[in-house]
Amino acid sequence: MADLLGVYQLLSEGWLAALAATGGTTLVAAATTDAWSTARAEFVRLLSRGDRRDGDSVSDELDTLADSVREGPESASELESLRADWTVRLCEFLEEYPEAATDLDGVVHRLAGLSPSPQEGGTQTNIAYGRGTQNITQHGSIHINITDHERGGRGD
Numbered sequence: 001m002a003d004l005l006g007v008y009q010l011l012s013e014g015w016l017a018a019l020a021a022t023g024g025t026t027l028v029a030a031a032t033t034d035a036w037s038t039a040r041a042e043f044v045r046l047l048s049r050g051d052r053r054d055g056d057s058v059s060d061e062l063d064t065l066a067d068s069v070r071e072g073p074e075s076a077s078e079l080e081s082l083r084a085d086w087t088v089r090l091c092e093f094l095e096e097y098p099e100a101a102t103d104l105d106g107v108v109h110r111l112a113g114l115s116p117s118p119q120e121g122g123t124q125t126n127i128a129y130g131r132g133t134q135n136i137t138q139h140g141s142i143h144i145n146i147t148d149h150e151r152g153g154r155g156d
Helices: 001-030 034-050 054-071 076-096 100-112
Strands: none
Touching: 001 034, 001 076, 001 100, 034 054, 034 100, 054 076, 054 100, 076 100
16 A cells, blocks of 8 residues: 555656646746736735735736746746746645645646637738848748849849
8 A cells, every 4th residue: 555655646746746837837928928917816816825925925926027028038048947947936836735736727727728829820921022021930940042133143
């Protein structure tokens, strides 16, 4: 029976860590969306556990997060660092309040419903007139090849 309890504890800890990572990622991602006010309110409620002073402290932390994300992190590693910081914060919270796991799971699912799905497509129209050139990328790299004709040569 002791072995089964140990396995259960390891599975439980793994699930809580995964939930904290999902929560941290969801929170950081929400900071630049229309869902931020909802995300902020949900996380204040969750992390303060009804204590007004704790709620003020959590509000300040979340405002700092939102400012950092909106200012545009210097690099992808800085954004990843914000996610990691909040993952650790949520892991520590869940260690202290394991019963709050279902609440965090509910917050993550509610926020997922408010965020646009990555599968949702959009339309982007770019028009260049005359000798205008547009170089646009949403993700990844951009490679530009300018032909002799475009440089004004005959392209022979």
